[in-house]
Amino acid sequence: MDLLQEQMKMLAGEVALSISSLKRLSEKAASNPGDSQLREQMRKLKDVINENRHQIRVLEQRMIGSVEKTPNTLNTAEMSQALSKLTTQLNEKTFELEIKSADNRVLQEQLQMKTSENAEMQETILLLRQQLNYKSSRNPQESADSETIIKTCSAELLEHNDGKNGIDSCEETHGDDNTPTSVMSLNRVFSREDAKECDKCTSLSSQVLFQASEMESLKQENVKLTEEKDGLEIQSNKLTEEASYAKELAAAAAVELRNLAEEVTRLSYENAKLNGELAAAKEAHCRSNCCERTTTHDFRQNKRSDRLELGHRKQGDRILIEELQKELNMRNQREAALEAALSEKEQIESDLRRRINEANRHEEDLENELTNMWMLIAKMRKHGVNVEDISSNDAQTGARNGSFPSNGHSFQSFKEEETFENLHGMETYEELRACYQEERRRCEELERLVSRMKGEDISTLDVTSLEELQNFHVEAITKICHAKCANYML
DSSP states (O other): OHHHHHHHHHHHHHHHHHHHHHHHHHHHHHOTEEEEHHHHHHHHHHHHHHHHHHHHHHHHHHHHHHHHOOTTTTOOHHHHHHHHHHHHHHHHHHHHHHHHHHHHHHHHHHHHHHHHHHHHHHHEEEEEEEEHHHHHHHHHHHHHHHHHHHHHHHHHHHHHHHHHHHHHHHHHHHHHSSSOHHHHHHHHHHHHHHHHHHHHHHHHHHHHHHHHHHHHHHHHHHHHHHHHHHHHHHHHHHHHHHHHHHHHHHHHHHHHHHHHHHHHHHHHHHHHHHHHHHHEEEEEEEEHHSHHHHHHHHHHHHHHHHHHHHHHHHHHHHHHHHHHHHHHHHHHHHHHHHHHHHHHHHHHHHHHHHHHHHHHHHHHHHHHHHHHHHHHHHHHHTOOOOOHHHHHHHHHHHHOOOOOOSSSHHHHHHHHHHHHHHHHTSSSSHHHHHHHHHHHHEEEEHHHHHHHHHOOOOOOOHHHHHHHHHHHHHHHHHHHHHHHHHHHHH
């Protein structure tokens, strides 16, 4: 009995699993009705479900037959155990039935909500149809397109519903008394939800058509606005060109008016002058009724005087022009002289910069020699040689020679040679001290000379004086370096 019950439970689980997979395949087939593989899988699942249900019936009959064939010799203990098992199974089944009833109530509530949503969607569909009819009356081509789309959507909806009804019919044919009612109700709910989704698709397609028509109208309006904008821009460009041309004409007219005003003033001055001459001539003619010859002679003299004045004026203008030309030539000559002086000054500055660069390089060489000297001093301190003696003698020899080698290696070798030659030159510490004081005094003098050189202006000196100053400066730097070295060793 227990084995048969376990087999029945396993078969019931397989049936439930097959039913759920059949639902999924039915949904896929509704979205893709032309797929033959899905139909083949659905047919196989239906065969498996029928076979499992047949096995469940066979097991039930075997359980009933085994109970009937049991001998009457069974004791009461076994019967009580069987009854307790049956009661526990009954309790489990009742609990499952309560759960399924609760699920059914939830599904009924969802169904009511979906029906209310469906009613709202139907109202929106009616409104959209009214709007579509209104639009179709305005544009017959768009109405024909929308009618074709609605027909195609309705045909797809009918095919979808037919497919769902076929699946439901198949499930109902296979669903007998042993199948639970919740499964059948779920199938109905799924079919209704699919129908509602198709209705939503039709409503959305109608909304898309409406929005497409609105977008087309907006595009047409946008094209019109762009054309108007281009026309306005062309007009504005023309107006700006006309305004610029008008400004140019106004400027030319202003210049012409100014010239005309100057010409009018000049003519008015000449007219006044001629009027004055005419009045003078008339007055002279009235006075000289008797002495006409004298007046004519005076008039001729006046004309001659005017001509002489005009000749003097022209001569003065010529003289002024000649003076201006002379002054212009003098200015040109002065500019040429200034340019020559400027070029000469630039050449002198370039020479001075070159010499300054050479002095800087020489100074760098001296610094390198100083570093080599410090290295030599350190080496001599390691060997225990008296550095004060060497530094004072080096300072005296450097001052007498006035020049030092620029190479650090030659300087070092020269110092090493003279170091060992002059080790026995000095006898006592007092002589070394006196030499050091002498070198200190000479270094102070050199520092004063350098400070005085810094305060003076060397731009006015010639080339020879600059070279002398350069040599003196190099000698002063070398002496200062030797003095510092000696001071450091003290």
